Amino acid sequence: MSKLNMLFSFLRFLTLFSVFLLLINPKFNQVTFITEKPDLVLLVDNSSSIKHLNQDKNVLSIIDNILSNTQLNNKFNISKYTFGEQLKPADSIQFSENQTNISDAFNQLNQVYKNSNTATILISDGNQTYGNDFEFITSTYKNPIYPIILGDTITHTDLKIQQLNVNKYAYLKNRFPIEAIITYSGNTTVNSRFTVKSGNTTLFSQPVNFTKNKNSETINFTLPANSVGVNSLKATIIPIENEKNIINNTKNFAVEVIDQKTKIAIVSDFLHPDLGALKKSIESNKQRLVTFLDLNNTFSQINDFQLVIINQPNNKFKHLFEVLSKENKNRFTIIGNKTDLGFINAVSKTFAHEITNQTEDYQAEINLNYSPFIVDDIDFESFPPLKSNFGAVNFLIPFETILHKKLGSVSTKQPLLVTFETNNRREAVLFGENIWQWRAQSFINTKSFNNFDDFIGKLIQYLASNKRRNRLNVDYESFYNGNTNVIIKAQFFDKNYVFDTRDALSIKVKDKISSEEKTFPLILKNNNYQVDLSSLPPSEYNFTIKATNENISKSGTFQILEYNVEQQFLNAHVTKLQRLATNSGGISYFPNETNSLIASLVNNNRFATIQKSNKNTIPLIDWNYLLIIIALSLASEWFLRKYNGLI
Template sequence: MQTQNIGLIIIAGIIALVIALFQYMYKAKNRTKRNLFFAFLRFLSVFALLVLLINPTFRKNTYYTEKPTLVVSVDNSSSIKHLNQDQQVSQFVNQIQTNKELKERFDIKYYSFSDDLKDTISLSFNQKQTNISKALDNLDQIYKNSNAPTILVTDGNQTYGRDYQFRSNAYKQQIYPVIAGDTIKVTDTKIQQLNVNRYAYLKNKFPVEVILTYSGTENINTRFEVKSGRNMIYSQPVSFSKENNSKVINFTLAASNAGVLQYNATLIPVDNEKNKVNNSKDFAVEVIDQKTNILLISDMTHPDLGTIKKSVESNERRSLTIIKPSEVKDIDEYQLIILYQPNARFRGVYEKIENVRKNRFTITGAKTDWAFLNKIQNKYRQEITRQTEYYLPRFNANYGTFLAENIGFEGYPPLIGTFGEINVDFSHDVLLERNVGNITTNEPMLVTIEDNGLREAVLLGEGIWRWRAQNYLDNKNFESFDDFFGKLIQYLASNKRKSRLNTISESFYYGNASIKIKAEYFTKNYEFDRRGSLNIVVKNKDRETSQTIPMLLKNNSYEADLSSLSSGNYDYTVIVTGENISRSGSFSILDYDVEQQLLNADVTKLRQVATNTEGKAYFMDQNSVLIRDLIEDQRYQAIQKSKENIVSLIDWKYLLAIIIFLLAVEWFMRKYNGLI
């Protein structure tokens, strides 16, 4: 018990004694044994009440034994089943689960992984992707402060993600890979990789690059073929040897028809080839008959111009031309006009735009002539101060004109704009708002305007080249920025009227990719409606089957994940419950299972992982050896630990009951003796 508590209890005892003696002995006219008994009762009740208020405590040490954790992480991807290792893996896990010595030595935790880590050992071996590196990342976070050796049951074949061999260098636990799969090299030919653009233009030719590989020792001759339906459209003989075991074939195909063109590439298997699945691959190209032409007009040179061109042309369906105001002649062939920091030299440009009614995208900055711009148009006005300011972007999550996502604008550098108040006089929707340092404002930075069928966007600030550079620093690519900018360009380059329900999907998907269809639903005032109940009806045109799937609200869109669908051609219809509104579309899923392209376990990488983490690699038939090594390893010892708790000396419930009992006895005794 704490010293302070003992002192308080002694003081409480003295106070209780003084009160009892004062009431029943000092003030009493006749001192009898009965007074002494009443004083004793009062002493106990007052003392108990004071102890209840003091709540004395003492330190209690609890000792317990903590066993090391044994993590068992099992590959649940379809490559395990394709390599005929599913039964052996299940038996291996069952032997771990039933081993009493391991249970006594370790606290065993089970996980399965494919594209993600799951805290379950329910194995189906039907997952389409494997990301071993991500599984190690998650386990490293879970057991970063523990002694937790890891058994990694896998074939070592990773389909995407960072190289797990190098990721294991930073893993804080010992890894014991258990290798599932055949390690004997057999004769195999396969299509290692096929590269093709997703889009092509009508009546043009698009390039295709194919990488073919061979595993074997003999000289062989075979043939590479490409078919469209039953029609052979390309064929080439191929020879391999032990030394010359790879070929790169480049050829072009004609984009003769608009729409989605599907092809099948096949490397004819040799005799007695074990794995023939990796000899064939489907691919597709969407042929479009029109290219979006965009004109950028600028009277200066600026890094933003190159950024805009690269971002716009990251999509092959768009092209951008940069000219000066004095060079503008015919703008009818362009779907969108971008005006960069307009000044008085743009007067003729504005007159041509008004005459042909073209959509435009205006970008302003430090050198914009606002006196001219305020006069030449009447949709927005900037206060003229002749001063500049740095403005930070802030994403507006309620923006509903088109589907946009926050790509991390809060961490982007500021843009340089004109200082002063900006007023937008027409119906508009703010996509980005601007902050000045830490001061939040309600003024727009990027706004879209629709007026009588014409669309316009205004970006109030120069320096978006820094945004694209920051996007690369954050993500090691430009994709998210280019996608955001591309959606803005797509909206501005289109003259299609706004609808209360829009759907977003691709024309085709590969079977190993995530298949998601999104929808935007608006109120009658064209504000994004989060209260809607949307369902998507998906129909397989080949099998004449259909299913209805609810769409889930995610940020500022509704989304349905259709990744579980098999390959084939599909129609879909998005329906709003309670409204007579629907939108339809179609897509195709190409048959491709990357897990079935693999023939052997990657023994080399798994052994290197074991070396990197001071573990050891085993094969499936070495279960007993692995268990013995884990039990005998002196690094994994149970540790006795102590835990100090502050515990109340007496439970307050018992003290309260004692106080009530003592006061009740005292009251009845006083009543019985006529003192009340």
């Protein structure tokens, strides 16, 4: 056999062998190895209390010492975060946060490092201004925590206004209550005086005395509301000799005095949890009073109320609807399982509800284009569904939808909560019952009823008023505490009252005391424009919000009260941080013991690098090189035969 025939035979054998291999398609295992280092989380307190306790340089030195340590970097994947009000990546550390929520920072970290081998270094003074007690976070956060305790551990003699409880609103010619809680740290007997002043006028004064055992006192008193508007007051506990921190001896507060109260009536012929939930939400604003009216004795009192809430009406409500129409009263109607839809269709001149005698559970979907007032998304999609009558709703007049019905993941675009204006009155209709469950879920989500109550409050404020609709609406408070964010929101509409995202809004703010003026742009966010004025110092301000392309503006006034909660602390909260370390399986340290902490982490066998193997079964048909071999052998055989004139 010639060499050429032998070559042809080899190429043909190689081709057929490769094809048969593909037909059999054997599988083989591929094993890869990876090493996984444990995580080291550096959690840094970025609140202004760190700077107030003169610990800012210590913190920066500790961070640099940890991040530059070669052994730690070889053993751990190091991540750095800061926290104040919220957990953030540590892009910059300026110790400027006005609030501290240590518990929330750990809750967020838990979502990231829940299933990993992680050590957490907490660099903090342990002084938390709001949120759940961080000492008990170890019930959910299972990784060891190593606090580095910042601040003075020596207990100094100190008088402090621990808490001041006062309503935000009061009514003209009434007296409003105040509760002041004064605390004392020290071993000797001291005497002082608690005062409340408006300007230079003393409105209240009372002597107080403390001993080592009697270290707190609660003072309850009332003050008169004599003038309408925002009344700024200052509560002071007079400092004692050699007191180190006198900032926490004073608290500024304010009360807005109003000369009338919004009265809302609720009418229902049966008991329902929704009624109690609405009453609590509405009366969370002390400007509003809710009264439950008997259906049979409603009509003589109807003119005493600015709004009537009608719960699931039926034929018994016929006379009530006649009176409401005659007096042209604003109303809020709740339609649920016990509502007589035939009656509603007969008395309503604004909409008709299809009658199917069936119910369905619908979730809520917010309409971000709703225009009459600013509506914030309070996580409606997480709320339980409302029980609603199945069937289409046909409106006979223009209306605005706040919430649409949502069935599972499908948006029906049918209205769940709507508002409309007709004959110079305002109305709202809720096509569902069990809204009390929303209030409960809102509390579960945020640990507060405030979000839900604010939503209901805005709806009631709109319904209880007959003010002419404006193209520019502004949402702001009359005064802001110094430890809260100063957020002003605005909505701007075109001539057809459609939310306008094309214009640019700006706000000019003038300090009444210094006459200094500043201008800020408003940023478009969801269905409103917003500006954060938290950088402004405490003072009284006039402001004007103006649309750039049109001659439309709106003015108002607000006040920022002087108060920095982060400057109320004198010491580190040593005991609580030590208990946190013990309960989590970690150890607490002081700034001068940072090297000991580093050595402990480096030598701790609990945080070892793990080698993981990954076994992957691969079929031969996925091996592309075999296809290349088949193609090359066939091409080579064809070329050689062609070259030698055999084909």
